[in-house]
Amino acid sequence: MTGRHRFPTHDEMLALEQAARRARAHEFARLLRAAARRLKALIARGAAALARNKARRADAPARHGV
Numbered sequence: 001m002t003g004r005h006r007f008p009t010h011d012e013m014l015a016l017e018q019a020a021r022r023a024r025a026h027e028f029a030r031l032l033r034a035a036a037r038r039l040k041a042l043i044a045r046g047a048a049a050l051a052r053n054k055a056r057r058a059d060a061p062a063r064h065g066v
Contacts, residue, residue, distance in 0.1 A: 008016065
């Protein structure tokens, strides 16, 4: 076996670069979807907490004898 290495052609390099770009875009989209799900859950928890606090305040007796 000889120790010769073949360099990729211009078309092969272009195909490799395009595949790498597609893979990066796919991973970025996956991360963005995961972040959106987490943000949506965080907002829902915050909204639920605000609703609970408002309900408690409405049910609580007045602090001042007005």
